[in-house]
Amino acid sequence: MNKQYYEQLKETLYEEKLANGLQVYLLPKNEMAKTFAIFATDYGSIDQSFIPIQQDAYINVPDGIAHFLEHKLFEKEDRDVFQDFTKRGASANAFTSFTKTAYLFSATESIESNVETLLDFVQEPYFSDQSVEKEKGIIAQEIRMYDDQPDWRAFFGTIGNMYHAHPVQIDIAGTVDTIQAITKNDLYTCYHTFYHPANMILFLAGNFEAEEMMDLIKKNQQEKEFAPFKSIERSLPEEPATVASQKEVLEMPVSVPKCLVGIKENLQSIDQEFMKHDLISDMLLDHFYSKSGAFYQELYEKDLIDDHFSFEVNREKNFAFSILGGNTTKPDQLADQMKDQLLRWKKTTLTTEEFERMKRKKTGEILRSMNSLEATAQQFIHYKTLGFDYFNMLPALNQITIEDVNDYLQHWVNDTNVTVFQVVPTKAATNG
Template identity: 50%
Template sequence: MEKIAFDQLQEELFYEKMDNGLEVYVLQKKGFNKTYATFTTKYGSIDNRFIPLGKDDYVRVPDGIAHFLEHKMFEKEDGDVFQHFSKQGASANAFTSFTRTAYLFSSTSRVHENLETLLNFVQEPYFTEQTVEKEKGIIGQEIRMYDDNPDWQAYFGLIQNMYHHHPVKIDIAGTVESIADITKDHLYECYRTFYHPSNMLLFVVGSVDPKETIEFVRANQGKKDYKEQPEVKRAFEEEPEQVKEPKQVRQMNVQTAKCEVGLKAVDTNLQGKELQKREAVMNVLLDALFGKSSPLYYQLYREGLIDETFYYDFTQEKGFGFAMVGGNTAKPEELAERVKQILMEASAGKHLTEEALQRSVKKKIGSFLRSINSPEYIANQFTRYAFNGMNLFDVVPVYESVTLTDVMDTAKHMISEDRLSTFQILPK
């Protein structure tokens, strides 16, 4: 067991890699009632072409399968895992993203029992034809719910504009049609390939004793017979740097229009410290341009182009990445033009000042301190960072290292007309 101390933050992180390859992290939060644990596999919606365990050739699996598998993990021969957790006073959940599937619980008592339930239910799959068929109705309704959600439609619409081939453009839940093809054999194949402990990470945060917790996990894993498994081979098509479509419009049953502008990221092979720096620089850049204290935000607000839903975001992982800027607007066309213009001007060095940079850095550090009040944030973000070779607890020093030259160079390097795209939702 290793101990990693973060002095300024007054936090201590404990770590151990189990014999079967599982990485375990424990962070004690004094004074909290709650313990929150996530058990995450490095397997998400983008992993749709890979060599299954024990096979030689690549397969292409149906869209939405990682998410479908997540749903089906909760059903066992003796019933529903939710029931076990609630008997033990815990609430359980799970989510699937582009690159991860996470199973989690939070509880204020019986932490070891809940931890055992978490580890065991994720490590003991049980799929039958009948339960797989039944789930199609439930997930079908989940998909329909998102079909009617204009924010989600704008988000995926914009990604689909930007990406030609990369599976990030496929909706995480798939479609009603694509999930119709899923069988229990598909689920077992994906499960065996991606749910090996060496492809997974356990994070426990809250009112726990780190040493006891790690011992408990070690004993639990020691009872299970895992054979060594090589790293999964995944395949992705070559993706052009340019966007696929510069603009698309969709009409929906809404009263307020939406407009989103996307910037497709370059250097999507970045990992570790380089990726962490890139994320920090991009966040500072976008905040200096579009944050609530920027003069441009004020202008756009005064001109009636934006309201408080206006936001920006940057995300990048191995193989894909994008910035998004937008929100509800009465004038989608005008807003799109202005945002693109501001980004192009920034690539030429305009709007970027030392003063704006300092303010954004302070703001990001403050916001990070707020975030680490939240066990959920720590566990989920730590895992995302770790899967990309980064460290969540380096956020403050990385932000402090950002210079105006970094911001200007990155703006020049990243922003280009042919990497910009807009997506609008208009009232029918």
């Protein structure tokens, strides 16, 4: 078991790659009452075309299958695993993103038993034809619920505007139609390919002893057998650098319109600049569009936005985009104003004072997030899957120069990589 001490954070991380390939990371924090665990696989909604384990030809699976599989793993032949956690006072959950699926729990007692339950239920799949058919109805209801949510439709509408062919544009849960094609055999194929320990990470943070916990995890894994593993072959369509559509409008029964602007980046692979660009893009959006930012104030004073205005950056192994916007009574004016602001970046040069203020603010955000077990675990998993160490975030931030940021400003936005998506009241609602 390797041990690494991070002087700046005053944290010690224990790590070991087990014989079956599972990467285990332990962050003891004995001052905490709670322990948080996350067990994640490098498999998400965009992984639709791949070569199954121990096969040699690509297959395509239905949209939404990664999310469907996440749901099904909690259901066993004789019980619902959520009850196992609840009986021990633990709170369990799971999520599927574009690139990963994760299972997690938090608890203040019976940590060892809960860790074993987490490992066992994820590594012991049970799917039947009957239970798969039943789940289709449950997930279809969930999909319809999200289809009725304007914020969700605006978010995926913006992504759909950005991408021509990349599966990131497809709703993580799929559609009511696509999930009907999912079979028990499909689930087992995806499971055995992507849920191999060598494609997974286990991270624990909280109140436990590292050596005892590692021994427990090793023993649990040694008692299980897994097929030989080789790297997973995945296929993605070629994606142009330009957006697929510069503007789309969706009518829904909303009282206040919504307007989002998307910025698409042409990210084909991960390089050493990845973490730096991740930090810079987030710092720049915060600098201009947080409530103290000049562009935010400009929009607010013109009565184009309200307090629901927000922004986010998504940067993964083969795509990157940012989305900003919110509620507005003047969607067209807001769209024009935001596009004008973004294109002004090419003519903008940050001062040293502005740059240092941005870095100080980002440093504070990182340190605050590291006080949260949940945020630390999820960010660690995110960056480790991409090949980076989250605990090196502060050194990476310190290495960024004002020249890096100003250069990024010159090249981030152009006429062909920005899109607008609006949700407006239906004409019937407007006329009524």
